[in-house]
Amino acid sequence: xxxxxxxxxxxxxxxxxxxxxxxxxxxxxxxxxxxxxxxxxxxxxxxxxxxxxxxxxxxxxxxxxxxxxxxxxxxxxxxxxxxxxxxxxxxxxxxxxxxxxxxxxxxxxxxxxxxxxxxxxxxxxxxxxxxxxxxxxxxxxxxxxxxxxxxxxxxxxxxxxxxxxxxxxxxxxxxxxxxxxxxxxxxxxxxxxxxxxxxxxxxxxxxxxxxxxxxxxxxxxxxxxxxxxxxxxxxxxxxxxxxxxxxxxxxxxxxxxxxxxxxxxxxxxxxxxxxxxxxxxxxxxxxxxxxxxxxxxxxxxxxxxxxxxxxxxxxxxxxxxxxxxxxxxxxxxxxxxxxxxxxxxxxxxxxxxxxxxxxxxxxxxxxxxxxxxxxxxxxxxxxxxxxxxxxxxxxxxxxxxxxxxxxxxxxxxxxxxxxxxxxxxxxxxxxxxxxxxxxxxxxxxxxxxxxxxxxxxxxxxxxxxxxxxxxxxxxxxxxxxxxxxxxxxxxxxxxxxxxxxxxxxxxxxxxxxxxxxxxxxxxxxxxxxxxxxxxxxxxxxxxxxxxxxxxxxxxxxxxxxxxxxxxxxxxxxxxxxxxxxxxxxxxxxxxxxxx
Amino acid sequence: xxxxxxxxxxxxxxxxxxxxxxxxxxxxxxxxxxxxxxxxxxxxxxxxxxxxxxxxxxxxxxxxxxxxxxxxxxxxxxxxxxxxxxxxxxxxxxxxxxxxxxxxxxxxxxxxxxxxxxxxxxxxxxxxxxxxxxxxxxxxxxxxxxxxxxxxxxxxxxxxxxxxxxxxxxxxxxxxxxxxxxxxxxxxxxxxxxxxxxxxxxxxxxxxxxxxxxxxxxxxxxxxxxxxxxxxxxxxxxxxxxxxxxxxxxxxxxxxxxxxxxxxxxxxxxxxxxxxxxxxxxxxxxxxxxxxxxxxxxxxxxxxxx
Numbered sequence: 001x002x003x004x005x006x007x008x009x010x011x012x013x014x015x016x017x018x019x020x021x022x023x024x025x026x027x028x029x030x031x032x033x034x035x036x037x038x039x040x041x042x043x044x045x046x047x048x049x050x051x052x053x054x055x056x057x058x059x060x061x062x063x064x065x066x067x068x069x070x071x072x073x074x075x076x077x078x079x080x081x082x083x084x085x086x087x088x089x090x091x092x093x094x095x096x097x098x099x100x101x102x103x104x105x106x107x108x109x110x111x112x113x114x115x116x117x118x119x120x121x122x123x124x125x126x127x128x129x130x131x132x133x134x135x136x137x138x139x140x141x142x143x144x145x146x147x148x149x150x151x152x153x154x155x156x157x158x159x160x161x162x163x164x165x166x167x168x169x170x171x172x173x174x175x176x177x178x179x180x181x182x183x184x185x186x187x188x189x190x191x192x193x194x195x196x197x198x199x200x201x202x203x204x205x206x207x208x209x210x211x212x213x214x215x216x217x218x219x220x221x222x223x224x225x226x227x228x229x230x231x232x233x234x235x236x237x238x239x240x241x242x243x244x245x246x247x248x249x250x251x252x253x254x255x256x257x258x259x260x261x262x263x264x265x266x267x268x269x270x271x272x273x274x275x276x277x278x279x280x281x282x283x284x285x286x287x288x289x290x291x292x293x294x295x296x297x298x299x300x301x302x303x304x305x306x307x308x309x310x311x312x313x314x315x316x317x318x319x320x321x322x323x324x325x326x327x328x329x330x331x332x333x334x335x336x337x338x339x340x341x342x343x344x345x346x347x348x349x350x351x352x353x354x355x356x357x358x359x360x361x362x363x364x365x366x367x368x369x370x371x372x373x374x375x376x377x378x379x380x381x382x383x384x385x386x387x388x389x390x391x392x393x394x395x396x397x398x399x400x401x402x403x404x405x406x407x408x409x410x411x412x413x414x415x416x417x418x419x420x421x422x423x424x425x426x427x428x429x430x431x432x433x434x435x436x437x438x439x440x441x442x443x444x445x446x447x448x449x450x451x452x453x454x455x456x457x458x459x460x461x462x463x464x465x466x467x468x469x470x471x472x473x474x475x476x477x478x479x480x481x482x483x484x485x486x487x488x489x490x491x492x493x494x495x496x497x498x499x500x501x502x503x504x505x506x507x508x509x510x511x512x513x514x515x516x517x518x519x520x521x522x523x524x525x526x527x528x529x530x531x532x533x534x535x536x537x538x539x540x541x542x543x544x545x546x547x548x549x550x551x552x553x554x555x556x557x558x559x560x561x562x563x564x565x566x567x568x569x570x571x572x573x574x575x576x577x578x579x580x581x582x583x584x585x586x587x588x589x590x591x592x593x594x595x
Numbered sequence: 596x597x598x599x600x601x602x603x604x605x606x607x608x609x610x611x612x613x614x615x616x617x618x619x620x621x622x623x624x625x626x627x628x629x630x631x632x633x634x635x636x637x638x639x640x641x642x643x644x645x646x647x648x649x650x651x652x653x654x655x656x657x658x659x660x661x662x663x664x665x666x667x668x669x670x671x672x673x674x675x676x677x678x679x680x681x682x683x684x685x686x687x688x689x690x691x692x693x694x695x696x697x698x699x700x701x702x703x704x705x706x707x708x709x710x711x712x713x714x715x716x717x718x719x720x721x722x723x724x725x726x727x728x729x730x731x732x733x734x735x736x737x738x739x740x741x742x743x744x745x746x747x748x749x750x751x752x753x754x755x756x757x758x759x760x761x762x763x764x765x766x767x768x769x770x771x772x773x774x775x776x777x778x779x780x781x782x783x784x785x786x787x788x789x790x791x792x793x794x795x796x797x798x799x800x801x802x803x804x805x806x807x808x809x810x811x812x813x814x815x816x817x818x819x820x821x822x823x824x825x826x827x828x829x830x831x832x833x834x835x836x837x838x839x840x841x842x843x844x845x846x847x848x849x850x851x852x853x854x855x856x857x858x859x860x861x862x863x864x865x866x867x868x869x870x871x872x873x874x875x876x877x878x879x880x881x882x883x884x885x886x887x888x889x890x891x892x893x894x895x896x897x898x899x900x901x
Contacts (some may be wrong), residue, residue: 125820
């Protein structure tokens with residue numbers, strides 16, 4: 001095995017033909033046992049993975065990507081889900097025939113896996129060092145000192161700063177990007193033949209995603225590991241893959257080299273999938289509106305939100321989290337105003353401040369009502385502005401019929417008789433593309449996209465002037481996302497509502513926004529029309545954000561950015577040491593940039 | 596850390612003040628008359644009144660409470676009405692026995708409860724799981740005097756493995772500690788089972804499996820410390836539950852602790868002793884919770900004491 005590995009390191013040709021196959025999956029079937037008998041999750045799955053190549057398995061949720069990966073690892077949630085047929089061959093061994101003990105010698109050693117959720121994938125009560133070293137020692141009975149040296153080397157390989165200090169740290173002391181680096185270090189420490197990366201960057205901010213993708217590519221070049229990359233993001237596929245497998249409902253729809261797939265997709269589903277992908281730089285579906293005049297729907301001036309941290313004997317406030325710091329903007333009727341930024345930049349806090357859910361300083365005026373001017377104004381604001389959240393499942397009470405959920409805002413504000421409300425609910429259901437008869441069903445009977453439509457109907461019930469959509473399409477599959485975006489766009493014209501559209505996804509923002517504000521550490525660093533921001537970004541952070549977005553085009557050549565991993569500085573500051581306010585300077589036509 | 600301790604000490608003092616007040620009110624409102632108990636049935640009305648005056652029991656409630664509190668602040672728990680001894684001395688003489696019993700009970704309930712919970716979680720849905728949970732249910736619902744008598748009958752009378760009662764050797768401790776611990780073991784096995792099942796579903800357990808770790812290590816090193824966290828907070832509360840059980844268990848096994856003292860005092864309406872035992876128990880509960888809070892950060896690095 002050692003010899004094989006040495007050969008692998010010398011091979012740098014990725015995806016070349018007639019290279020040895022490391023892993024092959026043949027006619028694999030996986031089923032789940034339900035009350036209605038065995039239900040197939042994956043059928044007739046087959047592919048060969050060659051040394052040093054990256055095979056992307058792409059598809060929407062429920063397509064069987066992750067289940068296939070877990071089957072290869074022997075980690076299917078037994079006894080409910082199990083392999084019902086076919087073979088998974090690693091060299092000469094058929095993994096489906098191995099028992100738990102034999103599988104333990106394969107896992108982490110010859111096939112390693114990294115997962116989507118870096119925040120929860122590390123044990124919170126064990127140090128990074130312990131977790132890394134035990135992974136090495138599980139397969140290689142080295143003296144502790146040597147295992148430690150190997151662990152440090154692995155952390156260096158994933159470019160984590162101060163690797164020796166990291167060994168003594170706990171996961172909660174590291175950011176999401178750093179944790180994913182630790183996961184990768186753990187996976188490559190034993191130089192596995194195969195690395196399975198299951199949505200490795202989906203939970204990460206776009207600039208961090210960029211760094212992790214670059215890292216994976218570099219490691220593959222250095223170590224010659226074959227990678228199975230599972231993703232829903234066609235941009236990531238285009239950038240990383242040599243070959244692509246498109247999955248739908250547990251079956252392979254299309255298999256092709258990456259360039260061919262994007263150039264001339266053969267299966268209708270692949271075309272559909274590629275068309276649904278929002279592309280940055282492709283402009284919007286419709287031209288941005290000219291800046292409207294008249295009374296703005298929302299006027300936010302010098303908005304700041306700070307959360308107190310207490311300490312000391314008397315529990316006095318010693319530190320403050322400056323979540324939002326001196327933010328001003330206006331939203332006009334019929335306009336879509338987007339807030340973009342990475343996690344922790346204060347976007348969602350602004351949304352909550354706008355409907356009076358967090359205490360703030362500064363001035364917020366919605367539909368002519370000033371927040372903070374008493375209960376009456378608060379009630380009026382909460383009628384004029386409605387929220388749609390990221391996770392529709394969590395936003396709908398599972399014990400209420402969806403019709404009642406949509407009617408609830410009308411009940412709360414005392415509008416209409418029960419019969420009138422029913423009529424209104426039926427109208428709303430039709431308007432968001434659901435059947436009025438669906439009103440009697442419960443939230444769990446709907447798909448994710450349908451649930452988000454229900455949330456949109458609920459938000460529209462009060463005929464608001466402003467809808468605040470907080471990452472409302474982020475959790476949806478691309479094809480569903482495209483349809484929900486279409487719906488939002490149509491509703492804007494029909495109802496004359498304005499949107500505050502909050503998103504981390506630059507491509508989606510470019511697709512839907514009229515005007516954009518880029519947030520960083522609680523402040524706006526650049527704002528302007530969509531074209532100003534995307535065609536002519538002036539602030540370095542805006543440029544970084546745009547450049548970091550993976551482009552769904554394999555012919556696009558990206559300059560590898562070789563800079564040390566960045567961490568967004570902390571918004572927690574001592575009392576009496578407020579952050580520097582950036583002042584915005586106009587560069588013409590309403591385009592403002594921080595100094 | 597120092598700030599945390601200081602804050603908790605102030606809180607503790609307030610809790611004890613509250614407990615002393617509530618108990619004092621309850622005992623004052625009690626229809627039983629302590630003076631009758633002291634004077635005996637044949638005493639004349641004059642004798643009764645004399646004793647009442649002597650003990651200060653003829654004074655208004657507020658004055659009585661103020662006097663008690665004044666003594667308390669100087670570390671004086673008062674004198675027993677009947678035994679004419681300092682309450683502090685009575686309690687001090689019996690406290691070590693009770694603490695020993697509680698320690699034994701904690702060890703028993705953790706050893707039995709956690710083991711049962713872990714096994715049930717690992718064998719979830721099997722017959723083992725079901726039988727363990729039935730057993731834990733019995734443990735939770737069986738009255739302590741019944742458990743105590745049953746253990747006595749089987750292990751002391753029939754098998755003669757352990758002495759029937761008394762105090763002195765480790766063998767004396769086993770049955771009372773078990774009796775006291777079985778209730779907690781029932782609770783802990785259920786909590787541990789659900790906590791463990793929850794932890795085994797976490798992403799980091801999947802990571803541990805993906806690393807190729809052996810099952811033993813995954814359970815003991817990865818799952819157990821996480822699963823035990825919610826249990827630790829419970830141990831602090833447990834000491835309070837023990838206090839109730841101690842009165843029963845010490846009586847059944849003739850264990851010379853403060854439970855027995857309290858039982859005798861309640862029968863004779865010996866208010867200073869009842870007050871003293873109550874305050875000591877409350878103090879133990881407060882201390883137990885404080886200890887639980889201090890131990891948690893050693894297991895969970897995310898919790899920092901501020």
